[in-house]
Amino acid sequence: MALTLGIGMGYAAADRSYMTDKGVAVFYPSGYDATQHEPSPIFVNELKSAGDVPSEWNLSPEFSISGGKNVVRIPVGKGVDFYGNGEVSGPLRRNGKEVRFWNTDAPKYEADEGRRLYQSHPWVMGVRPDGTAFGIIADNTWKSSVTMDDDIVFESEGPAFRVIVIEKESPAEVLKVLADLTGHIEMPPLWALGYQQCRWSYFPDSRVKEIADSLRINKIPSDVIWMDIDYMDNFKVFTFDKEKFPDPKGLNDYLHDRNFKAVYMIDPGVKVEEGYWVDDQGTAADYWVKDASGTPYVGEVWPGPCHFPDFTRPEVREWWGTLYKDYMATGIDGVWNDMNEPAIFNVETSTMPEDNRHLGGGGLASGPHLRYHNAYGYNMVKASRDGILAANPDKRPFVLTRSNFLGGHRYAATWTGDNASDPALMKMSIPMTINLGLSGQPFSGPDIGGFFDDCTPKLLAQWTSMGVYFPFVRNHSAADTRSQEPWAFGSETLDVCRTAINRRYRLLPYVYTLFREAYEDGMPVMRPLFFADVKDSSLRAEHEAFLLGGDLMVIPRWAENTARPSGEWNRILLEDTPDDGVQANLYQRPGSIIPVAELSQNTAEYNTDKLTLLVNLDTEGKATGRMYEDAGDGFGFRDGQYADYTVTASADGNDVTIRLSQTGGNWNKPPKSIRVGLVTPNGIKYTPWTKGDVVSCKL
Numbered sequence: 001m002a003l004t005l006g007i008g009m010g011y012a013a014a015d016r017s018y019m020t021d022k023g024v025a026v027f028y029p030s031g032y033d034a035t036q037h038e039p040s041p042i043f044v045n046e047l048k049s050a051g052d053v054p055s056e057w058n059l060s061p062e063f064s065i066s067g068g069k070n071v072v073r074i075p076v077g078k079g080v081d082f083y084g085n086g087e088v089s090g091p092l093r094r095n096g097k098e099v100r101f102w103n104t105d106a107p108k109y110e111a112d113e114g115r116r117l118y119q120s121h122p123w124v125m126g127v128r129p130d131g132t133a134f135g136i137i138a139d140n141t142w143k144s145s146v147t148m149d150d151d152i153v154f155e156s157e158g159p160a161f162r163v164i165v166i167e168k169e170s171p172a173e174v175l176k177v178l179a180d181l182t183g184h185i186e187m188p189p190l191w192a193l194g195y196q197q198c199r200w201s202y203f204p205d206s207r208v209k210e211i212a213d214s215l216r217i218n219k220i221p222s223d224v225i226w227m228d229i230d231y232m233d234n235f236k237v238f239t240f241d242k243e244k245f246p247d248p249k250g251l252n253d254y255l256h257d258r259n260f261k262a263v264y265m266i267d268p269g270v271k272v273e274e275g276y277w278v279d280d281q282g283t284a285a286d287y288w289v290k291d292a293s294g295t296p297y298v299g300e301v302w303p304g305p306c307h308f309p310d311f312t313r314p315e316v317r318e319w320w321g322t323l324y325k326d327y328m329a330t331g332i333d334g335v336w337n338d339m340n341e342p343a344i345f346n347v348e349t350s351t352m353p354e355d356n357r358h359l360g361g362g363g364l365a366s367g368p369h370l371r372y373h374n375a376y377g378y379n380m381v382k383a384s385r386d387g388i389l390a391a392n393p394d395k396r397p398f399v400l401t402r403s404n405f406l407g408g409h410r411y412a413a414t415w416t417g418d419n420a421s422d423p424a425l426m427k428m429s430i431p432m433t434i435n436l437g438l439s440g441q442p443f444s445g446p447d448i449g450g451f452f453d454d455c456t457p458k459l460l461a462q463w464t465s466m467g468v469y470f471p472f473v474r475n476h477s478a479a480d481t482r483s484q485e486p487w488a489f490g491s492e493t494l495d496v497c498r499t500a501i502n503r504r505y506r507l508l509p510y511v512y513t514l515f516r517e518a519y520e521d522g523m524p525v526m527r528p529l530f531f532a533d534v535k536d537s538s539l540r541a542e543h544e545a546f547l548l549g550g551d552l553m554v555i556p557r558w559a560e561n562t563a564r565p566s567g568e569w570n571r572i573l574l575e576d577t578p579d580d581g582v583q584a585n586l587y588q589r590p591g592s593i594i595p596v597a598e599l600s601q602n603t604a605e606y607n608t609d610k611l612t613l614l615v616n617l618d619t620e621g622k623a624t625g626r627m628y629e630d631a632g633d634g635f636g637f638r639d640g641q642y643a644d645y646t647v648t649a650s651a652d653g654n655d656v657t658i659r660l661s662q663t664g665g666n667w668n669k670p671p672k673s674i675r676v677g678l679v680t681p682n683g684i685k686y687t688p689w690t691k692g693d694v695v696s697c698k699l
């Protein structure tokens with residue numbers, strides 16, 4: 001074999017490469033067979049050449065076959081910090097780690113010592129000491145893995161695959177290109193950013209109502225109640241248990257009357273049962289995944305023996321989507337897709353055999369489960385989202401999924417699966433959620449309080465006190481664990497949780513604006529601290545302190561001696577939330593303005609009629625901020641029904657002028673009164689409330 005100079009033994013340079021119009025380089029191995037990989041689930045549009053890769057291009061993958069596996073090595077040089085990798089356990093900084101891409105039901109993240117979780121994102125972001133950054137996508141759904149050291153090495157059990165390289169001046173620019181390639185999230189409904197209460201499971205329906213009432217009585221601002229598997233008739237999807245949930249419409253009306261939304265679980269496994277319409281329809285149309293011999297595969301899950309829809313097929317996705325029509329018509333607001341790795345009981349692999357057959361279609365070749373396993377959840381949530389949108393075309397769909405694949409943020413938000421009530425897993429939820437954000441998925445969070453095992457008052461208080469600054473905020477716990485609602489541990493814990501959740505609701509103008517940013521340019525909602533100063537090497541591994549957006553630093557109270565960005569990040573206390581010694585400490589970036597609302601008990605009541613602008617001037621006496629608002633649901637914002645405000649502050653001597661001006665959208669609902677909170681090292685100085693859009697005050 002002829003070796004190109006500089007390429008390692010046994011490795012070959014790309015057979016072919018090009019630059020796309022997005023300025024990313026694509027490298028193909030020799031023997032590349034497009035039918036084994038395309039159309040790719042990762043990209044919104046198929047990649048196309050717009051010219052040659054420039055000769056000075058730095059990062060060039062090398063291809064090889066070793067031990068029967070297709071291997072790609074990308075030499076990146078010393079001193080690079082690695083991030084991303086999608087949903088991963090362990091630290092924020094990924095150097096020295098291995099990740100296995102084989103979606104797995106991974107209770108407590110223990111499968112393969114944490115190397116394998118519910119989702120796969122064959123994606124690595126590298127940040128160099130000077131702050132320049134790159135991103136590598138292995139466009140491959142087959143069972144594979146990656147390691148990151150001086151080289152990034154992908155190994156796959158499938159055919160040779162192409163590699164996409166993004167090179168940019170900063171991590172933020174890399175993420176923007178990632179979003180351009182893999183898609184931007186849709187705007188979530190505002191209610192999905194509120195506090196959510198879940199449990200496996202609240203039943204019967206009277207218990208669900210009791211939970212809703214308790215949230216209101218205890219003045220816990222909240223928006224969503226979740227229905228886990230026990231609402232179904234014998235775990236049959238799209239059915240309701242006749243005794244426990246005799247009147248789903250009545251239950252959902254009850255919740256809606258109290259300004260709650262209702263999210264219900266749908267799993268992929270369809271109970272094998274003659275006379276059960278979902279199974280009958282799928283069998284009649286021959287929609288199931290097949291085993292190697294071509295008969296419908298049967299695997300056991302909650303309902304017992306189940307069939308599994310072959311979501312690689314467009315007609316199956318469409319059929320699955322139609323099942324949501326009558327279901328959503330009962331007043332269901334959102335859908336929770338679980339067990340979609342797919343998880344199978346009573347088999348050693350905990351999933352279906354690798355030689356099961358998927359039919360594909362719509363340009364996608366048929367292929368073994370080894371190829372389509374990692375995209376199973378992805379294709380399911382794609383079907384779910386489309387079906388939900390068709391059922392309620394004027395509402396923004398909300399789907400939460402356990403399994404997914406790189407690019408699947410287009411269809412569903414995610415939670416980090418089955419953690420436990422363990423302080424170590426609480427701490428780990430920070431880097432997990434950040435790395436998902438650095439992998440294109442801005443909308444995620446852990447089970448607050450922990451899923452397995454009994455929570456404790458201290459842990460629930462600590463976890464809620466930082467969890468409210470995550471993109472997705474849901475308290476959830478497993479069957480047979482002790483109750484874990486905010487009031488379940490007495491009044492002291494309740495007070496701490498309430499204060500934390502109050503803060504979430506007061507920060508909603510800021511949080512919603514961050515989701516708008518994610519929608520616009522792929523910026524994560526929750527960000528690593530090093531985004532505050534990408535050249536500061538002391539921040540690169542920090543994963544106890546984190547950023548919510550660009551302007552708010554969160555340091556959990558239990559975190560000791562975290563790294564800190566330079567500059568005058570001043571501590572902010574929201575004045576009606578007295579310090580209880582448990583709340584996370586919040587610090588505002590110098591030069592920023594954060595919009596804060598009055599307290600509301602749910603997003604239906606939420607408004608910005610009285611708006612507080614927290615202003616932390618920089619050393620030049622300037623600050624800027626943004627607030628984005630729209631109806632919070634529906635798609636009117638696409639036709640200009642929104643308001644985008646720019647806020648500026650500047651000091652002239654001791655006189656500070658703060659101006660709120662609408663700079664986008666034709667929604668005409670300005671705040672009725674505003675005030676400014678000048679953030680100083682000694683606390684916040686508030687001006688009186690004023691009408692109009694200019695506030696003047698003294699330093």
Ligand code: MIG
Pocket residue numbers: 199200228229265338339402417418476477478
């Ligand atoms: O086998 O539906 O991760 O959140 O409560 C367990 C019951 C199935 C796993 C999910 C969890 C959910 C549980 N499910």
